[in-house]
Each structure stands twice: as C-alpha cells, then as structure tokens.
Amino acid sequence: MGDRFGLPDLGVGVGLRTVHFGYILSKEPDVDFFEAITENFLDTGGRPRYILDRVAARYPVVLHGVSMSIGGTDPLDLGYLAKVKALAARVKARWVSDHLCFTGVSGRNTHDLLPIPYTEETLRHVAQRVRRVSEVLERPLVLENPSSYLEFRSSTMSEAVFFARLLKDADCGMLLDVNNVYVSSVNHGFDPYAYLDALPADRVVQYHLAGHTDKGTHLLDTHSARMKKDVWALYAHAIARTGPRATLYEWDEEIPAFGAVHREAKKALRYRPPLERARPVETPRRIARG
Amino acid sequence: MAELPRLERWMQAVIVHPGSVAEAVRARSATRHLQVSDARRALLPSRTMAPLERLAIYQGMYPLRMHEALAADYPGLAAFLGHERFSDFVLSYVAVHPSRSYTFAHLGHRVPEFLRKTRRFAPTAFLADLARLERAMTEVFEVDEEQAGPPPSPPRHVATDWASRRFAVSPTLRLLSFRYAVGPALDALKSGKRPATRPRASWTAVHRRRYSVYRVELRREEFLLLGALTKGRPLGAALREAARRNGKPLSPAAVTRAFRTFTAERLIGEG
Structure with missing residues (x-):
C-alpha cells in the first residue's frame, strides 16, 4: 500500500530543532529521517544552513513550511517559492509540505495557521493555488490539516470532505496530523475516526504526531509533552488504513533532550513496522573509508 | 471569490x-x-x-x-x-x-530606528544603541557563508616595508561606535545584572568565525585604525588616517596593542 505519488516510507523521524543541533552532529543518532521547518533555513547562510547541509548529507530530509498561505487571497509569493525550490534541491528534500490555512493577507504575515471556510468557492481557489505551487516546485505539494479553534458559519462541508476533494482536485498529497485531527474534533465536536475514514488513503504521504494541552474550554495544539493515548489510538487506526507512511514526532515547547523526543517518536513502531533499510555489504574498513 | x-x-x-x-x-x-x-x-x-x-x-x-x-x-x-x-x-x-x-528573520530590522523615533521607551538613546548592537550580531549570524568566505589567515611577520603592507579584514566584520557601553551592558544583562546606563562611549567589532559570532570591545584608536584598514588602506596610510581622526598620532604602544587584539581575534590577516 504505497501512496499514489510513489514517495518513500521514510520510517520514524524527528523534527529538526535548534536545541538538538549539537547532539545530532556529534552523536549522529540512529534516526530514520528529519523534518526541517522551511522558513528557518531560507534567509540564513550561517550556522542553521550549515547544520541542515550536514544533516541532509547524513539523513533523508523533508521540508515543512509555515508561510505558504495556500488558503490566502494575496497572490502567491513566487520569490518565496523559488527559494523553497532551491532549498529543496540543495538538501534533496524527499517532499515539501505546508498547511491548509492562510497566514496573512494584504501583505502581512501573522505567522499563525489561520482557518478558512470550507466552501465551494474556497475549494476552487485553493485547488488552483496548489496546482500552481506544484508546477513551480516541480513536485506534488503535500498539505497538512492544521488544528483549529473556530469554525465559519459559511462552511458548506466538513474539513475532512474539503480535504478529500482538494487532494483529488489539486492532485496533491496529505500530511495527516493525527493530533490536529483530535484537537479539532474536541474543539468542534466531530468524530475523529469518521474524519480519518473520509480521507483517500493513497494520498497520505506523511504523519505528524505531537502532544497537546487541555485548556479546559478547548484543546490547544502546543506540541508539548507526550502524545495522549487517545491520539495514539487514532494513529493506529489511520496507519491501518494507509499502510506504513513516514511518521514524524514534533516537540516544540519545553523540548527535552533529543533521546526523550526520539523515544516518544519510536512509540510509533508499536503500530507500524520498522523501516526496512538496505544494509551495507561488509567491507574491510580501509576500503569502506577510502 | x-x-x-x-x-x-x-x-x-x-x-x-x-x-x-x-x-x-x-x-x-x-x-x-x-x-x-x-x-x-x-x-x-x-x-x-x-x-x-x-x-x-x-x-x-x-x-x-x-x-x-x-x-x-x-x-x-x-x-x-x-x-x-x-x-x-x-x-x-x-x-x-x-x-x-x-x-x-526580517521582523526586527527596524527596532533601533523605532526606539529612536518613538522615544516611548527610556532611556531611549541607550536602548537604541543596545538594539543596534544586537541587530548587528543577528545580521552577522545570518550572513551567507559562501559570500563571507574564510577568515583571513594570520599575518606573516615582515621586518621591512611595513608602511605599504595591506591586511585582509574579516569578511563579516561590522564596526560599531556607541554613545553607551552597550557591550558590557549586554554581558551584564545576560548574567542577570542591571547594567549602567550613563553615557560612556564605546567601540565594538562584531564578526563571525566558523559559524560563531564574536564581539570584541575596542579602544577608540583601535576602532579608528581597524576602520582605516577595512577600507583597504596600507598600514602607513591607515595609521595616518587614524591619527588624523584621533587628533594625535597613535603611540607605538597603542599600535602594538591594537595589532595584538586584531590578530588574536582574527579580525585581520594576511592581505
């Protein structure tokens, strides 16, 4: 059960975060892949870029953006897309993802993943932008479902139905964040399993896992602490539908040592098989190093 | 739509x-x-x-x-x-x-200018100087390594014709002069102390070496001499320019001290 784009199952990865740079470079932990936040590496030529180059030389890397504003109504920023494309080529990114949202309008960037109404009008608008981005990047765009805290009265379809239609209309892939599905399901009162079942399994390219915080009146997607049991159950359900897909653990607040994040990520192996890796043929050391 | x-x-x-x-x-x-x-x-x-x-x-x-x-x-x-x-x-x-x-990365570009113009946050001139130093450090951190090039190699000792010698300057070097001693103030703030905010002129070099940003506090004559060398002047002309701006020639001891600082910190190297 592969995805329809023939993209590889990269195994179980961890988000590349500044606090772990030193550890990753010096210890070269046995991680299947890393995901880098695209914008953190676009306009810097210093240490962050150097680190990403080193990581990309050792591990498979995927790029995950937060500023494409695919649901926005400002024109697409072609200069930004050109930089994303160049960075993806530089680090041999297996794919490039962003979020189904808008981040700002009228030239501003709020740097938040803001929700959009799920209407026919929005669907046509976003699908056309996704196709344009895929043309520019010369690869299918992969889109993540963000967590959300409000719903528009004007929406005429659920997020799951919108996403399912968008994936087909725009011929793009999905980064399925099961924690976001859970957070939104509690905040909006829908069945998270029905959400997962509404998605075309062959469009799912990657999974995101993370922890959230219960604020009493709503859940907040904080990427802090460990992922909750109910969300692991959702992941188990999803991965049974799609088959093994690249799975990445995000931890962005009160980030513990790398080993703790990696251990949490590896819990995914309870629900999916480990990555089959080609083992190098044993060779004399002097030749292997030559 | x-x-x-x-x-x-x-x-x-x-x-x-x-x-x-x-x-x-x-x-x-x-x-x-x-x-x-x-x-x-x-x-x-x-x-x-x-x-x-x-x-x-x-x-x-x-x-x-x-x-x-x-x-x-x-x-x-x-x-x-x-x-x-x-x-x-x-x-x-x-x-x-x-x-x-x-x-x-671009959000804070105009912080020093904003602090100067609004004057809402006191002590304004001190804060604007502090922000200018922190801005320079961020900019040096972000410089493209390929554009920056390698730091200059240490200068060779040459006994003769010192006046016509030119030195390479660290490609990421930023030279900054302040009305306040914001370098020491930044050190104090980092260690949780309250810094002095009375005016006291200071001069700072910010540069990057092997992806790390360094900040070097300079004396005024060092700042003037390094500024002249940065323009590509040979040492003799650089010393004359520094002396003119200093209002008097730099003493041999000051020049020796300056070169010790410049070479130890890899601010200059073989031209």
Missing part, C-alpha cells in the same frame, strides 16, 4: 488588534470588512465557547508569537525592559512594522 478575501481581511484585522476581541470587532479596521452583527454570525459557537471567545484564542496568540520572535533577536533589550514593558514595546513595534515576510 468575494467572500473569502473579506473574511480573511476581517479576521486578520481582529487578530492583530491590540485591544480585547470585543474592541477589535468594533474597530474601524475590522468593521470596514464586516459589521459587528455580521461578525458574530460569521463564526459558530462550540459546546463550551461563544464565537468571539474562539476568535480570541487566535488573537491572544498573535502578540505572544511576535514577543517570542523579537525576544530571540533582542534578548538584551527584552531583559532590560522586563516582560511587561517588552510586551508593550512589541505591540507598539508590530503595530507600525508588522511582519511582511515569510520569515521572522
């Missing part, structure tokens, strides 16, 4: 408004896109929250995100002002200079 742009502009106007969400939906910046009565109807309530309470979640996160981004670039300024005043500063700053980029 008429409804989506209107909703997005309205939502953004509410989110970036510095007041409460109730004030935000009534503000002209929001009502030009959606009237208050329509705004309440635009969103659905949840089981536990009213529509505007849900919108307030996004509105509450906006200043926190800006605060975090600016504090990362200006840790000294944030420490000096303290959490509440720095938050106040952030809201004032992003109201005038909101992010217009896909990255936070």
Whole structure:
C-alpha cells in the first residue's frame, strides 16, 4: 500500500530543532529521517544552513513550511517559492509540505495557521493555488490539516470532505496530523475516526504526531509533552488504513533532550513496522573509508 | 471569490488588534470588512465557547508569537525592559512594522530606528544603541557563508616595508561606535545584572568565525585604525588616517596593542 505519488516510507523521524543541533552532529543518532521547518533555513547562510547541509548529507530530509498561505487571497509569493525550490534541491528534500490555512493577507504575515471556510468557492481557489505551487516546485505539494479553534458559519462541508476533494482536485498529497485531527474534533465536536475514514488513503504521504494541552474550554495544539493515548489510538487506526507512511514526532515547547523526543517518536513502531533499510555489504574498513 | 478575501481581511484585522476581541470587532479596521452583527454570525459557537471567545484564542496568540520572535533577536533589550514593558514595546513595534515576510528573520530590522523615533521607551538613546548592537550580531549570524568566505589567515611577520603592507579584514566584520557601553551592558544583562546606563562611549567589532559570532570591545584608536584598514588602506596610510581622526598620532604602544587584539581575534590577516 504505497501512496499514489510513489514517495518513500521514510520510517520514524524527528523534527529538526535548534536545541538538538549539537547532539545530532556529534552523536549522529540512529534516526530514520528529519523534518526541517522551511522558513528557518531560507534567509540564513550561517550556522542553521550549515547544520541542515550536514544533516541532509547524513539523513533523508523533508521540508515543512509555515508561510505558504495556500488558503490566502494575496497572490502567491513566487520569490518565496523559488527559494523553497532551491532549498529543496540543495538538501534533496524527499517532499515539501505546508498547511491548509492562510497566514496573512494584504501583505502581512501573522505567522499563525489561520482557518478558512470550507466552501465551494474556497475549494476552487485553493485547488488552483496548489496546482500552481506544484508546477513551480516541480513536485506534488503535500498539505497538512492544521488544528483549529473556530469554525465559519459559511462552511458548506466538513474539513475532512474539503480535504478529500482538494487532494483529488489539486492532485496533491496529505500530511495527516493525527493530533490536529483530535484537537479539532474536541474543539468542534466531530468524530475523529469518521474524519480519518473520509480521507483517500493513497494520498497520505506523511504523519505528524505531537502532544497537546487541555485548556479546559478547548484543546490547544502546543506540541508539548507526550502524545495522549487517545491520539495514539487514532494513529493506529489511520496507519491501518494507509499502510506504513513516514511518521514524524514534533516537540516544540519545553523540548527535552533529543533521546526523550526520539523515544516518544519510536512509540510509533508499536503500530507500524520498522523501516526496512538496505544494509551495507561488509567491507574491510580501509576500503569502506577510502 | 468575494467572500473569502473579506473574511480573511476581517479576521486578520481582529487578530492583530491590540485591544480585547470585543474592541477589535468594533474597530474601524475590522468593521470596514464586516459589521459587528455580521461578525458574530460569521463564526459558530462550540459546546463550551461563544464565537468571539474562539476568535480570541487566535488573537491572544498573535502578540505572544511576535514577543517570542523579537525576544530571540533582542534578548538584551527584552531583559532590560522586563516582560511587561517588552510586551508593550512589541505591540507598539508590530503595530507600525508588522511582519511582511515569510520569515521572522526580517521582523526586527527596524527596532533601533523605532526606539529612536518613538522615544516611548527610556532611556531611549541607550536602548537604541543596545538594539543596534544586537541587530548587528543577528545580521552577522545570518550572513551567507559562501559570500563571507574564510577568515583571513594570520599575518606573516615582515621586518621591512611595513608602511605599504595591506591586511585582509574579516569578511563579516561590522564596526560599531556607541554613545553607551552597550557591550558590557549586554554581558551584564545576560548574567542577570542591571547594567549602567550613563553615557560612556564605546567601540565594538562584531564578526563571525566558523559559524560563531564574536564581539570584541575596542579602544577608540583601535576602532579608528581597524576602520582605516577595512577600507583597504596600507598600514602607513591607515595609521595616518587614524591619527588624523584621533587628533594625535597613535603611540607605538597603542599600535602594538591594537595589532595584538586584531590578530588574536582574527579580525585581520594576511592581505
């Protein structure tokens, strides 16, 4: 059960975060892949870029953006897309993802993943932008479902139905964040399993896992602490539908040592098989190093 | 495509408004896109929250995100002002200079200028100097390594013809002069101490070596001499220029000390 784009199952990865740079470079932990936040590496030529180059030389890397504003109504920023494309080529990114949202309008960037109404009008608008981005990047765009805290009265379809239609209309892939599905399901009162079942399994390219915080009146997607049991159950359900897909653990607040994040990520192996890796043929050391 | 742009502009106007969400939906910046009565109807309530309470979640996160981004670039300024005043500063700053980029890297470009112009945050001149130093450090950190090139190799000892010798200068070097001793102030703030804020001129070199940013406090004559060498002047001409700007020749001891500093810190090297 592969995805329809023939993209590889990269195994179980961890988000590349500044606090772990030193550890990753010096210890070269046995991680299947890393995901880098695209914008953190676009306009810097210093240490962050150097680190990403080193990581990309050792591990498979995927790029995950937060500023494409695919649901926005400002024109697409072609200069930004050109930089994303160049960075993806530089680090041999297996794919490039962003979020189904808008981040700002009228030239501003709020740097938040803001929700959009799920209407026919929005669907046509976003699908056309996704196709344009895929043309520019010369690869299918992969889109993540963000967590959300409000719903528009004007929406005429659920997020799951919108996403399912968008994936087909725009011929793009999905980064399925099961924690976001859970957070939104509690905040909006829908069945998270029905959400997962509404998605075309062959469009799912990657999974995101993370922890959230219960604020009493709503859940907040904080990427802090460990992922909750109910969300692991959702992941188990999803991965049974799609088959093994690249799975990445995000931890962005009160980030513990790398080993703790990696251990949490590896819990995914309870629900999916480990990555089959080609083992190098044993060779004399002097030749292997030559 | 008429409804989506209107909703997005309205939502953004509410989110970036510095007041409460109730004030935000009534503000002209929001009502030009959606009237208050329509705004309440635009969103659905949840089981536990009213529509505007849900919108307030996004509105509450906006200043926190800006605060975090600016504090990362200006840790000294944030420490000096303290959490509440720095938050106040952030809201004032992003109201005038909101992010217009896909990255936070450009958000703080105009902080020194903003502090100078608004004069709302005291001591203004000290804070503007401190921000200028922190800005320079961020810019040097971001410089493209391929453009920067390698640091100069240590200068060879040459016994003769010293006056015509030229030196390579660290390609990432920024030379800064201040009315306040903001370098030591930044050190104090980093160790949790309150810095002196009385005027005391200072001179600083900021540069990068092997992806790490270094800050070197200079004496005035060192600053003048390094400035002249940066222009590509041979040593003799650089010393004359530094002497002219200094108002008197640099003493042999001062020149020796300057070269020790420049070479030890890898600020200059073989030309």
